[in-house]
Amino acid sequence: MPSNLKKIAAPQVHIVDYSTVYAKSLDFFKKCCIIIIAIRFRNTKLKVYYNETEKNMDIGPKIKQLRMLNGLTQEELADRSELSKGFISQLENDVTSPSIATLEDILQCLGTTLSEFFSEENSHVQKVFGPEDYFEKKDDELGSMTEWIIPNAQKNMMEPIRLTLAAGGSTYPDNPHEGEEFGYVLKGEIVITIGKERLKAKAGESFYYTPDKKHYITSKKGAEILWVSVPPSF
Incomplete structure (x- = not known):
């Protein structure tokens, strides 16, 4: 070999593992999509359905229960979450729905998280109810x-319902349906009509029947009863 020629080293060849590159790119793409979706829907109104029967979940009563457990007034919760007292009141009465971001802020002030709030095992779910939770309907025509x-x-x-009948009052005749009905007379005396059968019950007595015939309850002098239907039918 001539002395003026130098030996040239063979170039190094790098083998690229394109499967690894593809996997990393796909992972990055997924993360970007998650971020975009989170930003896009962050202020979407929240409507939650839960448990195996997809029953609609009421956010308001749970917020109210948590607020009371924390010993806060509506105004105090509003101040902490930088919202108006009116909004908190509407929220607790299910008049309005919060965005996810707003709900997160409220729950943070109440010492909990979204996952805990919507958990079926949440210990804060209301189990005791008072007069402020009741809903009533008067029927002047029937006197009930x-x-x-x-x-x-x-x-x-x-x-379960509490039924109050005025003197001469009556429930609306209910058509036959599946299930069972139970009642306990708290005050007065009633007459239960089931098809052609008429049964009397007074204060301290209970009744139970299968509503497979047209049925209704009347009271000559007025009465108050605790009445339970399985499944719900009132």
Whole structure:
């Protein structure tokens, strides 16, 4: 070999693993999509359905229960979450719905998170109810007043009500349906009509029947009863 020629080293060849590059690119793309979706829907109104029967979940009563457990007034919660007292009131009464971001802020002030708030095992779910939770409906024509003493019980397996009948009052005749009905007379005396059968019950007595015939309750002098339907039918 001539002395003026130098030996040239063979170039190094780098083998690229395109499967690894593709995997990393795909992972990056997924992360970008998640961020974009989160930003896009961050202020979307929140409507939640939960449990195996897809029952609509009421956010307002749970917010109210958490606020009371924390010993806060509506005004104090509003100040902490930088919202108006009016908005908190509307939220607790299910008049309005919060965005996800707003709900996160409120829950942070109440010492909980979204995942805990919507957990079926949440210990803060209301189990005791008072007069402020009741919903009532008066029927002046029939002389009756119905109080739903468990809010939204139509979603549950049973539906309890407190029925007050004025003198000569009556419930609306209910057509035959599946299920069972139980009642306890708190005051007065009633007559239960089931098809052609008429049954009397006075204060301290209870009744139970299968509503497979047209049925209704009347009271000559007025009465008050606790009445339960399984499944809900009131």
